[in-house]
Structures are given as structure tokens and as C-alpha cells.
Amino acid sequence: MTEAILPLALENVSLEIGGVRLIKDIQCRFEAGPRSVVIGPNGAGKSLFLRLCHGLIAPTSGAGRWQGPAGAAQPGAAQAMVFQRPVMLRRSVAANVDYALKLKGHARAERAEIIDEALARCGLRRLRDQPARVLSFGEQQKLALARAWALRPQVLFLDEPTASLDPAATHAVEEIVQAIHDAGTRIIMTTHDLGQARRLSDEVLFLHRGRLLEHAEAGAFFENPKNDLAQAFVRGELLWWRYGRDNRRAEADPTAEDLD
Amino acid sequence: MTEAILPLALENVSLEIGGVRLIKDIQCRFEAGPRSVVIGPNGAGKSLFLRLCHGLIAPTSGAGRWQGPAGAAQPGAAQAMVFQRPVMLRRSVAANVDYALKLKGHARAERAEIIDEALARCGLRRLRDQPARVLSFGEQQKLALARAWALRPQVLFLDEPTASLDPAATHAVEEIVQAIHDAGTRIIMTTHDLGQARRLSDEVLFLHRGRLLEHAEAGAFFENPKNDLAQAFVRGELLWWRYGRDNRRAEADPTAEDLD
Amino acid sequence: MNDFGDAFWAAFQLVVSLDADLTEIVGLSLQVSLTAVFIAALIGLPLGAAVALFRFPGRMAVVVILNAFMGLPPVVVGLVVYLLLSRAGPFGVLGLLFTPTAMIIAQVILITPIIAALTRQVIEDLWSEYEEQLRSLGAGPARALTALLWDGRFSLVTAVLAGFGRASAEVGAVMIVGGNIDHVSRVMTTAIALEVSKGDLALALGLGLILLVLSTGINGAAFLIKEMALKRHA
Amino acid sequence: MNDFGDAFWAAFQLVVSLDADLTEIVGLSLQVSLTAVFIAALIGLPLGAAVALFRFPGRMAVVVILNAFMGLPPVVVGLVVYLLLSRAGPFGVLGLLFTPTAMIIAQVILITPIIAALTRQVIEDLWSEYEEQLRSLGAGPARALTALLWDGRFSLVTAVLAGFGRASAEVGAVMIVGGNIDHVSRVMTTAIALEVSKGDLALALGLGLILLVLSTGINGAAFLIKEMALKRHA
Amino acid sequence: ERFITVASTTSTRNSGLYDYLLPKFQAATGIAVRVVAVGTGQAIRLARNGDADVLLVHHRTSEEQFVADGHGVERFDVMYNDFVLVGPKTDPAGVKGGGDAAAALKTIAASKSPFASRGDDSGTHKKELGLWRTAGVDIAAESGTWYRETGSGMGATLNTASAMNAYALTDRGTWLKFANKADLGILVEGDKRLFNPYGAILVNPAKHPHVKAKDGRIFIDWLISKDGQRLIGSYQLKGQQAFFPNAKAMN
Numbered sequence A, B: 001m002t003e004a005i006l007p008l009a010l011e012n013v014s015l016e017i018g019g020v021r022l023i024k025d026i027q028c029r030f031e032a033g034p035r036s037v038v039i040g041p042n043g044a045g046k047s048l049f050l051r052l053c054h055g056l057i058a059p060t061s062g063a064g065r066w067q068g069p070a071g072a073a074q075p076g077a078a079q080a081m082v083f084q085r086p087v088m089l090r091r092s093v094a095a096n097v098d099y100a101l102k103l104k105g106h107a108r109a110e111r112a113e114i115i116d117e118a119l120a121r122c123g124l125r126r127l128r129d130q131p132a133r134v135l136s137f138g139e140q141q142k143l144a145l146a147r148a149w150a151l152r153p154q155v156l157f158l159d160e161p162t163a164s165l166d167p168a169a170t171h172a173v174e175e176i177v178q179a180i181h182d183a184g185t186r187i188i189m190t191t192h193d194l195g196q197a198r199r200l201s202d203e204v205l206f207l208h209r210g211r212l213l214e215h216a217e218a219g220a221f222f223e224n225p226k227n228d229l230a231q232a233f234v235r236g237e238l239l240w241w242r243y244g245r246d247n248r249r250a251e252a253d254p255t256a257e258d259l260d
Numbered sequence C, D: 001m002n003d004f005g006d007a008f009w010a011a012f013q014l015v016v017s018l019d020a021d022l023t024e025i026v027g028l029s030l031q032v033s034l035t036a037v038f039i040a041a042l043i044g045l046p047l048g049a050a051v052a053l054f055r056f057p058g059r060m061a062v063v064v065i066l067n068a069f070m071g072l073p074p075v076v077v078g079l080v081v082y083l084l085l086s087r088a089g090p091f092g093v094l095g096l097l098f099t100p101t102a103m104i105i106a107q108v109i110l111i112t113p114i115i116a117a118l119t120r121q122v123i124e125d126l127w128s129e130y131e132e133q134l135r136s137l138g139a140g141p142a143r144a145l146t147a148l149l150w151d152g153r154f155s156l157v158t159a160v161l162a163g164f165g166r167a168s169a170e171v172g173a174v175m176i177v178g179g180n181i182d183h184v185s186r187v188m189t190t191a192i193a194l195e196v197s198k199g200d201l202a203l204a205l206g207l208g209l210i211l212l213v214l215s216t217g218i219n220g221a222a223f224l225i226k227e228m229a230l231k232r233h234a
Numbered sequence E: 001e002r003f004i005t006v007a008s009t010t011s012t013r014n015s016g017l018y019d020y021l022l023p024k025f026q027a028a029t030g031i032a033v034r035v036v037a038v039g040t041g042q043a044i045r046l047a048r049n050g051d052a053d054v055l056l057v058h059h060r061t062s063e064e065q066f067v068a069d070g071h072g073v074e075r076f077d078v079m080y081n082d083f084v085l086v087g088p089k090t091d092p093a094g095v096k097g098g099g100d101a102a103a104a105l106k107t108i109a110a111s112k113s114p115f116a117s118r119g120d121d122s123g124t125h126k127k128e129l130g131l132w133r134t135a136g137v138d139i140a141a142e143s144g145t146w147y148r149e150t151g152s153g154m155g156a157t158l159n160t161a162s163a164m165n166a167y168a169l170t171d172r173g174t175w176l177k178f179a180n181k182a183d184l185g186i187l188v189e190g191d192k193r194l195f196n197p198y199g200a201i202l203v204n205p206a207k208h209p210h211v212k213a214k215d216g217r218i219f220i221d222w223l224i225s226k227d228g229q230r231l232i233g234s235y236q237l238k239g240q241q242a243f244f245p246n247a248k249a250m251n
């Protein structure tokens, strides 16, 4: 974990499933340093994009390359991801974190301490012996964060990590994310909370229907997005039936109430 | 569906699982009319509370009673719920709605039209033939709403229906919820978005650690919650280690960073 | 170990010469096993799903018995069916003994518990995911049953194939109720047993080989159909 | 239908008199089947999980063959083991033919595919839920294997019980490789077959009844252990 | 289709006699014969339940009992063959060439050479037990040591014997047709005690009205007819006569 895997370069990455292009020719680069926030409407492809970056799915064309000195070898070991729909193993809260640490090769002795710290940090200490799968949704999201945090990755992907959290927890998670960033981890996250996006981003990626329409410095983006769809989105007015109609199935869809 | 099932009265309802009391002596009444929003920190028991009201789980003590004229007979048929973690059947988007309608006894002929309308309303028309389980998370939440909406229930439970929606979709869903309310359906929902709670509530229930600490008219609640925990929560400062320490496992947990 | 070489040679010769007896035996084997699997699936799938979904007193006992009956000894099943179908038995007048129908009945008894027990497990796992959603939609166990069988269809294929495996491999029951009568009730497995008792081990092995190739073919076909359906339906 | 009454009576008498022969046969049956299931589970669980998790050329063929081999005909398996262990065969020097060891070997061959094929299905279903999370944590298929076997343990019980059912009910293979030699390799199923061929149907049925009670007992024990573990672990 | 069901023993079936005889019978009479070949005890049981029309087995005492109990109409001698004692060609017990089966068994017992017995109460098994009695050997005490009761049919027992290189008593028909002889060969034959008569019995239609008495009788009559007896005598296995017709009422 001493050698860097960053930067990550996506070269003309496309993803096609069942004849439908879900990610379209994305070209971008993530250098070490800034916090990136990916925003865009539901179904824009944000989660697919994170999974492509993380290496969980392979693009149908183009390629993602970790260009750092350690990037060619084992980039996976230096990354972690908090999924939008966290998956809990059928074991206790603590054991969920423990398993992740074991996979990364931590010795049993040091694991106990890391687990304790991670759970405390995410407010899950009193639940440590609960079976993880009966946790409330928000608690599961916290556990997923604790698990990822315990791994001390170089790059951390977060897919709407606070979507189901209460206001105080959301605030605390934002602080944790900030702390993780300060400790040197590269943050790439998605969120639907534009306030959060403002607070946590150094740069913004705006995705729409599988296309990366804008990739800009955060201040500039929120001041004045260049792309008109991004403008509409930031104003909370992105309504598909008004802007562009590249329906995948190319059928007319003239319902005025259509909300996306 | 002509006769009313409301009001719903919870009498001293408690729920205990594995020796832990997760819901504690809740006493309340839902009359026809107002929109209720249930708020509270993660793990407070909001989802359990909705499931108790909806009849999915039976309380270990106390009872929930539908006291309307049709309440004794088949209250289940007049209710619907949008789950926090929506479950999609392994079939297409349209078939998911269709199945729900079939269960309620709608004839095939009328189903097609209702499905169309529900999907259009929730912006899912272009996805109607997609397998539901590969939808993005937000799309799944919309589909769950469409499915519930199609049923025209007397009472609709919504468990954080906009948690994973983009701002425009959130806005649209709020409008839909309002429209459903206007059409006479009783709305009982949870949310972590306090702004949304303000916009959509006539009355507020504040849950904390399984207890109903406050049940008040919305204006009054947001002006000045009586309960001090509720006050802290509304200010986004509810930190458990400061207020009360009824840890289930009665272990000391003095971590200052504990975020819940 | 020339026997193995001889076995391949025997199998090869039988197949190449399109031996009329072999064709007849293979045909009857397939007819009996496939019919039995079809009927057993018709009973076992809903039965297993019902046990998975309904809560009733003695349910645990039923689960245990279903599991235990995966191990019904074929000879015992054959015997029971024999006693029932024998002229001296209650259904003797039907004259079903030593007919393919009798063999199908015995195999249905044998494999229905297998399909039901495995179905129960699959549906129970699925129900733990679906239960609240379906109950919320107003589907009690009874109405959820078909939805779950449909949604679990890809996993249930394996349960049905396990039943087919047992049926096509089984010899004890069909031997007793079919009688292994040449041109009437001789199937692959009883023919193999016969060759073994004649000491013609190479021919027995050769027949076994053909049987395996056949059942691999059927499994392959099932697999392909499933994969194609999966592609379309996810 | 006096035979059924006679069967109960025969079973009752055997059990009450604590017949020494019966005790011996029951003991050997349990020893053989349980050992075979244990070994088959040791092989079949990881094997099935590996097929579920790894992607390799020819994987589909392996899946189909595993499924097809759930239908390995016992007589054929018995024959192959017989040929391998017979004095003329490659392992003849070991002198294993007509010993319980030979019977265990045959049953392991017979039920390993059953356990593996059913495990494959369970693990594949689980993997579709876990895959991305586990891969994200750095667990490739190899390391995910144990985690999935552990997390799927409650469903896998049914797979192992299916294997046990087949082993305890099977007669064709143990008959050939064990030889059904009195006091050496006679087990419940071969004893039943013997009584049938003697025409003592009541005794055969009685023995079958005892066998079923035994295997129901074992299934019940497995169920209780599983339920207790489930309570503690969710 | 016109057919009758015959309950018979595996040894007769395995010798191939039926495959030779029955097509000729069908050609002559238009009646198909369905043979259910099982253990002697099971065959008698089948016939007693009325599940067969004709019983054709080789254990005289049981057959006579069957008729005496009213299950069968009458027993007819059809043919006989003989039993032979087979064993390893190396003959560790040294019984080869002897003409006295009981003496040979006694020698085998003394040398404790492996012996595979059917142990299934079949005609062959009963014959073997009688020989042990004559030889004065208490065989029950030896079961599980050098004396191995396989509890299975003739073929299975021979498979066991050839894998164990054991001695065994078998009917000649099965032996001639048996393909897995390995190192075994015929060691003792020709003893009068090894005579093995087959009888045919029509199942009693008075007890089982559905029995196809007419066709069953035609079958038995044909078996003991000149034609039938000639054909039985002409059946050859590996160049040897396998069965010897001995019907009394040749017409």
C-alpha cells in the first residue's frame, strides 16, 4: 500500500448490456488529490460508472487504466467501495468488518483494534454482536462505511453513502469522509444531495444517460455549469421530456407528467 | 374499497425480538385525513413501526386495530406500502405492477391502462419491458411507488420513498404524494429529509430508540418540539451519548465520535 | 482393465448397429423416467412450495419427513407398489403389474419427495426475501406460491433434474413392479442388471455408458433452455 | 393386504427382540452411509462451490455433467468399482473388494455429484447477491468460496441430506462391491433385497420400515441442529 | 395382444433357454410369453398372489407344497439339468475330478478355502445346504469367515466368486452362459445328487379367476409335448446340451 495506484485514466469507456449502451464513450482522468463527486439523474449510470472505475465490471470497449507505479500490479487491493445497496454477510456486525480485514491479510491481533475503532467511528459499537442482516437500512449503510474505512484504501468509492442516514449521521459521515480525505485517500462519490455535493467536492462529474456531459472544478460548476442539462439539473429542473429524446427504445413518450 | 378502514389505533404496542425490545409501548391513533410523517434517527424503529401498522409483523404485546366500518374485515386489501429496500419480482417493470393489480383482483383488460398510467406518472414508461431487478436503485424506488400508487389504497405507507432519488424526481414524487393525498388516500411516511418532512406533513411522530417521544401537529412540532431529544434532532444535533444512555446491552460506550 | 475398453467397444457397436432391442429399451426408459419426472414435478413443486410457505402445526415434522423421504429405498417402494398392484392387492383388478404404468407409479413415489424437499429449500430462501413485499401486496402464502415458483424457476430446474437423475438411474423399484420383461418392461437399468447377472460386464458397462450419455444429453438440453430463458429474462 | 400388517409386526418383533443380526446390519448401514456422506460432502461442497464461482472454458459442460451425474446408475458405479478393486483390476492388491471400504468408495462416487450439483445451485444463487461486494473486498472466487459455503450453510444442509438419502437407500452399488456377504457386508438395503428374492415380503417391508425410521431420525437430528444454529445466528 | 405371464428363476432366464424357446412357441400358438425372472421364493410368492399364470421353477419340495396348498393345479416335470461345483483352476483345496459333491465340500471346509454361497433360500441354495448336511459340516457357524453368503442371485454370486477366487455351486446353464469366469472352472460334476429338475405348474384359476388358464395350459402342454421336449433338448450352450427333457406324459 506504499506505492500509489493513481492516476486512473478512463479511455473511451463504453458499456453495453443486452444491446443497450448504458455508458457511452467516457473519457476522463482521476489524479491523486481532489475529491470528486459524480452527480446526475436516476439511471444516468453513476453506479455503473463507479463499478467500472472500481474494476467490478469490464467495459465493452475502451479501457480503464491505473497508471501509478503500483497500478499495474494489484490495484484492487488498494481500493474500497461503499455500495448503494450494501450487502451484509450472514454474520455479526463485527464479523463483517473482520472478514474484510482478514481478506486484506491483517493478522488477528491487529484486527480487533481496527474493528473497534471503525465501529466506534461509525456509531455501531453497541450493535457489534448483532447479526448484520437485521440492522436498519441506515445502520447497514454505516456498517458498509465502517468496513470500507477499516481497509484504509488509497481510493474510496462511495455510492450515495448518506442516502438513508438521519441528519446527524449524515453530518458525521461527511466529517468522516473529510477525515479520510485528509488522511490521503482519494474520494470518488455520488450523491443526490446537491448541498452535500457542494460541501464535499473539489471537482464534479455530471452524468446523463450514460454520457459524461461535464467534468469541472466544483466552484465553477456550481456557479455556472456549461452544459445546459447540468444547469437544469442543478436548478432541480432536469426533465427528460423537454431536453433531448434519445429514448433507448426510440418510442415516443409524450407524457407530460413523466418525471425523469 | 368503498367502506373506510380508518381510524387505526395502536394500543400499547411493543415488539421484542431475541430478548430486545425494539418498539416500546407505542400508543397512538391515525384518523382519516392528515398526512403523518414519522421521523427519528437511524435504528429508531421507524421501519418497524410502519410494518407494525401495516400488519406485516405482529406486536409481542398490545394491539393495532383498524376501527373503521371495513376495518375488521380485510384491512390489508385497502393498504399499500413502499419499502425502504424495494423488492422487485424477477420479471419486467410492467409485470411487477401487473402482478400487484392481479392480486387485487383487477381484470386483465383494465390492468393495461392502470399500468400505463402508473408507469408514466413515475417516469418509468421507457423502462416498461426491462427486467425490474437490473434497474438503478432510484428507478426501483420509483417502480415501487408506481406499484403502490396503481393499487389506489386507502392508506399508503412510504418508507423513505425519495432517499435515492435525484432532486427533480424527489420533487416529482413529493407532488405525486400530494396528489395521492388530495385524492383521499391517507399518507403515513418516514423521511430523513427534514425539509421534505416540513413540506409533506400535517402531523409528525418522533421516534427514538423504539419509543414514540412526540406526536404533534406539524407546525407546532417544527416551531418548537416539546421533547428535548426531538429538539436536538430537528437541529441536526441528536447525539446519543449525550442524551440518555439506555444502551440495549447496557455496556458503556464512551466514544466521543459515536455518531448516532 | 480390458473391460473398460470392451465396454466402449460394446457401446459403440450397439449404437452404430442401431440395435432394435436397444432402441426399444432406450425408448421405454425415457418414456418411463420422463413421464415420472413430469408427474412428480407437478406434485412436488407445489407441495414443496406449500411446505415452505404455510405455517401449520406439525410443519417441522413434514419438513423432516420430506427430507427423509429423499432416501426412500427403491426396493421398498417397489415392494409397496407391488403389493398394492398385485392381483391379491387392492388395485389388482386394474391389471397394472408388470406394465410401464406400474413403473411410472413407483418412480413417481420415489422422486416426488426429492423434488418437493429441494423445492422447499429454494422457495424458503426466496420467501425470506419476498415475504413482506408479497404480503403487503395482499398475497398470502397461497397466492404467493405460484409467483415464487415462477420467480424461482431457474433454481428449481436443478431440483427437477435431481429427480430425473434418480428416476433414470433407479433399478430396484422398476425391477420389482416392472418385472424386467423383455419387450414389455425392460429399461436401461434393468437391462444393465441383467447383463451383470449374466457376467457380461463389458456389455453392462457399455449400456451404462449409453445411459449416461442419454441423461447427459437431457441435462444439457435442460441447461440450454434455461440459459436461453435467463438471457431473455434475467 | 395383510402384508402391511405383517410388516409392522415383523419390524416390531425385530426391534423388540433386539435381534443381534439386525443390530449388526443397522450398525454397518449407518457406518457406511454416514462415512460416505461425510467424505462426499468434503469433496462435493467445495467442488460445487468452485464450479459455481470460477469461470473457465468448458464450465457449462462441467455444470451439465455434474447435473447428469446426479443420475449415475448405482449398478454401473458398482460395476466400475468392482472392476477396479477386483483381483484382476489395478487396485486388486489392496484386497478391498467385498469390504465396507469398497461400499463406502462406491457410495462416495454415487453421491458426490449430487451434493456438488445441489451445492453449485445454492452457491450460485448466493454469489449473484454477494459477488460485487466480495470482489470489491478483494475476495476472488477462491477466497470467496469458504465465505459462501459458510453463509449458505443452512441451505446446504438440504443438499447434504439429499446425498445421505441416496446413500442410505441405494442397493445396486453396495450389492455388487460389497457382495451382500452375511456378517461382512450386509446392510439394510441388501438385506431387504435378499428378503424380497426369498419371497418374505413382510420381513422385507419390516426392514424397510426400520430403515425409514432410522433415516427420519437422522434427518430430524440434522433439522434440529440447523434450527438451533439458526436461532443463534439468524 | 395374447400373452401369458410366467414366473421363473433367474438361472433359467440367464441360461438363454427362453430366448431360444419362446419365439418358437409364439410362432406355433400366437401366444406371447412374458417371463418375470426372480428368486425362487419370490417367483412362488408372485404365483401365489396370482400375479403370474404359470410357475416354472426348480425346487421340487416347494413346488409340491404349492400345489398341495391349492395355489397350483398340477406339477409337470419338464426337464432337468444339473449343478456343478466350480472353483479356482488352481484348486487350493484339491477337489478337482472327484465325483462326490459332498466329499468335495468336506475337503473345502477342511482347507477353509473361500466358498461363495447364494444364501438366498433359492433352489440352488437349498441344494447346497443339503450337500453340506450330507457332508456333516455345520456351515452356519462358518458364515462370514471363509464361507460367504452373498444373499443374491446366481450371476451375482458367480461375480463374487470370480472376484474372490472362491468355490461355488451353480447350475450348469447359468455357468455355461456366464461371461465373467475369470480363473474359475468346473471342478466337480456328475454326482447324482446334483440332479436339478424343473417343474411347470399352472396357477389355480379356482383361486385366481383372472388367470389365463387356457393359454397357460397350452404353454405347459407345449412344453411337455414332443415338439417342446425336442426343442428343449436341442438347445445348446457353447456346444453343449444345457437341459435334458424329462416330461412323463409325452403325447
Ligand SMILES: Nc1ncnc2c1ncn2[C@@H]1O[C@H](COP(=O)(O)OP(=O)(O)OP(=O)(O)O)[C@@H](O)[C@H]1O
Binding pocket: A017, A018, A022, A040, A041, A042, A043, A044, A045, A046, A047, A048, A049, A084, B130, B134, B135, B136, B137, B138, B139, B164, B166
Ligand atoms: N445489468 C443491467 N442490465 C441492463 N440494464 C442495466 C443493468 N444495470 C444497470 N442497468 C441500467 O443502466 C442504467 C444506469 O444504471 P445505474 O445503476 O448506473 O444508475 P444510477 O445513475 O446509479 O441511478 P440511481 O441514481 O438511481 O442510483 C439504468 O437505467 C439501469 O436500468
Ligand SMILES: Nc1ncnc2c1ncn2[C@@H]1O[C@H](COP(=O)(O)OP(=O)(O)OP(=O)(O)O)[C@@H](O)[C@H]1O
Binding pocket: A130, A134, A135, A136, A137, A138, A139, A164, A166, B017, B018, B022, B040, B041, B042, B043, B044, B045, B046, B047, B048, B049, B084
Ligand atoms: N429482525 C430483527 N432482529 C433484531 N433486531 C432488529 C430486527 N429488525 C430490526 N432490528 C433492529 O431494530 C432497530 C430498528 O430498526 P428499524 O429498521 O425500524 O430502524 P429505522 O428507524 O427504520 O432506521 P433507518 O432510519 O436506518 O431506516 C434497529 O436497531 C435494528 O437493528
Ligand SMILES: [Mg+2]
Binding pocket: A046, A047, A048, A084, A159, B136, B137, B138
Ligand atoms: Mg446508483
Ligand SMILES: [Mg+2]
Binding pocket: A136, A137, A138, B046, B047, B048, B084, B159
Ligand atoms: Mg428504516
